Amino acid sequence: MKVLLLLATMFGLSFSSLASDGSSGCGPGWYVLQENSLVSSSLRATTNGFLFPVTTIGMTIGSSNCTRHKIVLKEKESLHFVSQNYFEFRSDSAKGRGAYLSALAETIGCKKSSEAVFNSSMKKNYKKVFGHKHSQPEKVLEEVYKIILRDSELVQSCSLS
Amino acid sequence: MFFKLTLLLLVTVSSILGADLPSEEEITSFATSSTWLKLYVYRKQSFGSGYNSKASEDLFFFHQEGRTDPRKELTQALKAFQTNTQSFGQRKSKAACAFPARYSRIKERWPDLFPDKINCPELESWLSRLNTSKIHFVYVGSYPNNPASMFGHTLIRLKNESKSDLLDYTLGFRANVDPNDNPITYTANGLMGGYHGYYHIKPYYLNLGLYNNSESRGLWEYELDLSEKEVEFFLKHVWEVSFNTGFPYYFMDENCSFYLLTLLEATRPSLELTSKQRSLVYPIETLKDAFYNLSKEKSNLTYRASINEKFYKKVNDMSILEQQKVFDFIGGRNKVLPSDIRV
Numbered sequence: 001m002k003v004l005l006l007l008a009t010m011f012g013l014s015f016s017s018l019a020s021d022g023s024s025g026c027g028p029g030w031y032v033l034q035e036n037s038l039v040s041s042s043l044r045a046t047t048n049g050f051l052f053p054v055t056t057i058g059m060t061i062g063s064s065n066c067t068r069h070k071i072v073l074k075e076k077e078s079l080h081f082v083s084q085n086y087f088e089f090r091s092d093s094a095k096g097r098g099a100y101l102s103a104l105a106e107t108i109g110c111k112k113s114s115e116a117v118f119n120s121s122m123k124k125n126y127k128k129v130f131g132h133k134h135s136q137p138e139k140v141l142e143e144v145y146k147i148i149l150r151d152s153e154l155v156q157s158c159s160l161s
Numbered sequence: 162m163f164f165k166l167t168l169l170l171l172v173t174v175s176s177i178l179g180a181d182l183p184s185e186e187e188i189t190s191f192a193t194s195s196t197w198l199k200l201y202v203y204r205k206q207s208f209g210s211g212y213n214s215k216a217s218e219d220l221f222f223f224h225q226e227g228r229t230d231p232r233k234e235l236t237q238a239l240k241a242f243q244t245n246t247q248s249f250g251q252r253k254s255k256a257a258c259a260f261p262a263r264y265s266r267i268k269e270r271w272p273d274l275f276p277d278k279i280n281c282p283e284l285e286s287w288l289s290r291l292n293t294s295k296i297h298f299v300y301v302g303s304y305p306n307n308p309a310s311m312f313g314h315t316l317i318r319l320k321n322e323s324k325s326d327l328l329d330y331t332l333g334f335r336a337n338v339d340p341n342d343n344p345i346t347y348t349a350n351g352l353m354g355g356y357h358g359y360y361h362i363k364p365y366y367l368n369l370g371l372y373n374n375s376e377s378r379g380l381w382e383y384e385l386d387l388s389e390k391e392v393e394f395f396l397k398h399v400w401e402v403s404f405n406t407g408f409p410y411y412f413m414d415e416n417c418s419f420y421l422l423t424l425l426e427a428t429r430p431s432l433e434l435t436s437k438q439r440s441l442v443y444p445i446e447t448l449k450d451a452f453y454n455l456s457k458e459k460s461n462l463t464y465r466a467s468i469n470e471k472f473y474k475k476v477n478d479m480s481i482l483e484q485q486k487v488f489d490f491i492g493g494r495n496k497v498l499p500s501d502i503r504v
Contacts, residue, residue, distance in 0.1 A: 069403070070363035071290055071330065085327075085366055088374070103327040103366075 077107040083137035090130050096123030108148070109159030117154055121147050183239065183271055192232040195430040196266055200398070202408070202423050203231055215415075217357050220250060221406035238263055242275060250405045258284055259405070262398035262427065284400060291330055291362075293396055295320035296387055298421075298455075299331070301372045302379040302467075314372075315418045318365060318382065319396075329365040332399060334358050334420040336410035358410035358420060360403035369465070377467040384461040387428065395428045425455065473497075 072080045082089055085100050092098030096119045105118050122129070122144070129135075129143040148154040183191075191197055201221075203212040214221075214228050223241045227234035241249060241256035242264055250259030257264040258281035268275050297318040317332040336356040350356050372378045387395065408420055422434040432454055456462075466474070476487055476497070488494040 068359075068361045068363070069287075070361070070367075071287075072364060074290075077328075080364075081328075081366070084364070084370060088370070099325065099327055103325045106325050106328060 078104065079137060079141055081107050082141050086137060086140075093122045093129065094126050096120055104144075105158070108144070110148075110154065111157045114153055114157035117151065118148075118158075121151055121154065183274075188235055188239075189232055191270055192235040196270075197231060197235060199423070199427040199430050200263055200266065201227075201231070201234070202427075215408055216406040217408060218251075218406040221402075223249075223256070235267075238267065239274070242267060250401070252283070252404060254283065255279065255281070257281065260401040262394060262401050265394060265397060284397070287400065288393075288396060291319050291396065292321045292323065293319040293330075293392060294322040294389075296385045296392055296395060298383045298385055299368075300381045300383075301368075302381070313378075315421055316368060317421055317424075319362075320384075327366045327369070330362050331365050331368050332403075332421070333361050333363075333368075334417045335361060336412075336416075337407070354409035354411045354415070356410045357407040358417070359407040360399065360420075362399075362403070372467075373465055374468045377469040379467045379470065380465040382463045382465070383456045385425070385455040386461075387455065391428050395424065398424055398427050429455075 081104055085104075088098075088100040089104055092101035101119055101122060102115060105115060110118055125143070125147050129140055129147070132139075148158050197203075198212070201214045201216065203214045205211075206213050211229055212231050216222070216228070219225070219228075222228055222234055224230065224233045224237035227237065238256070238260075245255060247254055249256045252259060257275075257279045261281065261284055264275070264279070297320055299316040299318050301314040301316065303313050314333075319330045319332060321329050336358045342350065346355075369380070373380060402424070408415065410416065419435055426432045426434055434454065476484055479487065488496070491497070
């Protein structure tokens with residue numbers, strides 16, 4: 001019993017920070033997270049979804065009960081990817097390589113064979129694509145499409161679905 | 162003992178005779194087999210010889226007494242799979258489409274009772290969208306800024322080999338917590354099972370963004386040694402459980418890890434991952450269990466360093482001059498933890 005009490009106190013202390021923070025250990029709920037209570041964690045302020053809270057775009061949510069199947073609609077994959085991985089994608093674009101750049105190309109339907117061309121075009125056009133400090137994901141994606149449309153190899157390789 | 166022997170004899174005799182419909186003995190024997198019990202997370206009750214499943218929803222069961230009676234449940238399941246009405250489960254579909262893993266176990270046991278192919282368009286499109294070829298068990302390290310995460314966290318990654326890693330999906334089990342609960346209610350509910358947990362599927366990049374980058378936690382991934390058939394069964398089981406029920410959530414033991422392991426146990430009934438009596442189920446312990454049982458080689462392990470680790474690794478690899486430039490750029494050396502810089 002003593003042990004239980006001790007544990008309860010321990011948890012009371014540790015989880016109390018969690019109840020308001022919603023940080024993700026094994027116990028806490030997604031619900032808190034969903035509410036974007038990002039205040040107490042300074043690190044969290046850089047969470048991409050915080051700047052672009054569009055987590056629900058194009059989800060095929062098979063929800064029954066409280067289950068959430070957040071499977072992104074195929075035609076919304078690129079937009080969802082850019083908005084949720086904005087900083088990682090921007091950083092990869094500046095470098096002209098990286099997993100986030102490759103993954104985005106994949107969501108647009110670009111073939112692996114044109115990866116090098118895509119990467120270097122993104123690097124070359126970095127300023128155009130990310131011109132403003134916080135460009136909207138839609139705008140960023142539009143610029144990426146323009147790059148593809150202007151390049152004879154990319155326009156062949158990517159399906160722009 | 163005698164009863165069991167008699168039962169075994171009867172089962173053997175009836176299978177030799179090759180009866181068309183399952184006999185009472187066959188039903189009893191299958192209903193108490195680990196294959197069937199693990200599909201429902203049935204547990205032996207502490208008193209008496211009965212069983213109990215803690216699934217939160219009644220529609221998870223075919224029989225109204227199915228929660229405590231695996232045999233009645235199996236009998237009713239056999240009936241349900243023979244009817245073609247679209248009225249089963251949360252999504253109101255055919256029994257075999259609502260509960261495809263149960264169907265496939267029953268079909269394995271009594272292959273001649275049911276047609277070979279049943280069309281389940283919703284399930285098929287879900288499976289093809291996920292296009293899972295491998296299952297990875299993911300352990301998320303603890304979060305330095307929050308003691309609540311001291312246990313770490315576990316996830317299952319559904320690896321689609323035809324796509325880049327980032328575009329995979331992950332499966333997790335989380336408690337639905339009322340954000341208005343005060344810390345005391347929260348703790349009490351968490352310890353006593355006052356919350357229910359549910360399964361969630363979401364893009365892997367959302368997890369990486371949250372854990373790796375936002376919270377700066379390392380991720381360990383183990384590829385599980387499951388056959389193609391087992392992977393398919395696993396997904397069908399995820400489908401039937403996640404859409405139809407949750408389970409009471411206990412922070413200490415029956416937590417995020419526990420209910421991922423029960424899925425693996427149902428997939429390979431010979432596995433015993435959750436039956437050990439433990440007062441605490443740490444995600445790291447469950448990971449060890451799953452790893453030793455389901456992962457052959459060490460090479461199946463990958464580690465994804467947190468954003469902090471990557472940053473400090475880079476800085477530590479620099480010359481002193483380069484490091485100085487970094488410190489100038491970020492606004493001084495005091496912005497980084499002295500212990501993380503080696504020079």
